[in-house]
Amino acid sequence: MSAKGHVAQKAPIAVDVEADRSYWWCTCGQSQRQPFCDGSHKGSAFVPQEYKAEASRTLYFCACKQTDKAPLCDGTHNKI
Numbered sequence: 001m002s003a004k005g006h007v008a009q010k011a012p013i014a015v016d017v018e019a020d021r022s023y024w025w026c027t028c029g030q031s032q033r034q035p036f037c038d039g040s041h042k043g044s045a046f047v048p049q050e051y052k053a054e055a056s057r058t059l060y061f062c063a064c065k066q067t068d069k070a071p072l073c074d075g076t077h078n079k080i
């Protein structure tokens with residue numbers, strides 16, 4: 001995907017993921033359930049991005065949607 005999504009917020013969201021579970025990261029930035037998809041992308045060119053957790057741990061998901069390491073925060077939110 002070339003275009004990035006709407007900035008939902010300029011800070012990541014910590015999520016305790018569970019091993020072997022799939023999570024659907026919101027790429028469009030319109031979801032009301034950040035950082036994950038709630039279906040609000042419908043009608044746009046955006047689709048959610050799957051993240052399969054390899055281990056149970058705390059991860060920081062990007063909520064600004066401008067990261068280059070999607071779905072995780074890479075610090076880009078500090079530059080917007």
Ligand code: FES
Pocket residue numbers: 025026027028029030031036037038039040041042046047048049
């Ligand atoms: Fe943003 Fe689904 S609501 S990708």
Ligand code: FES
Pocket residue numbers: 009010011012013061062063064065066067072073074075076077078
């Ligand atoms: Fe998007 Fe940090 S929240 S890069």
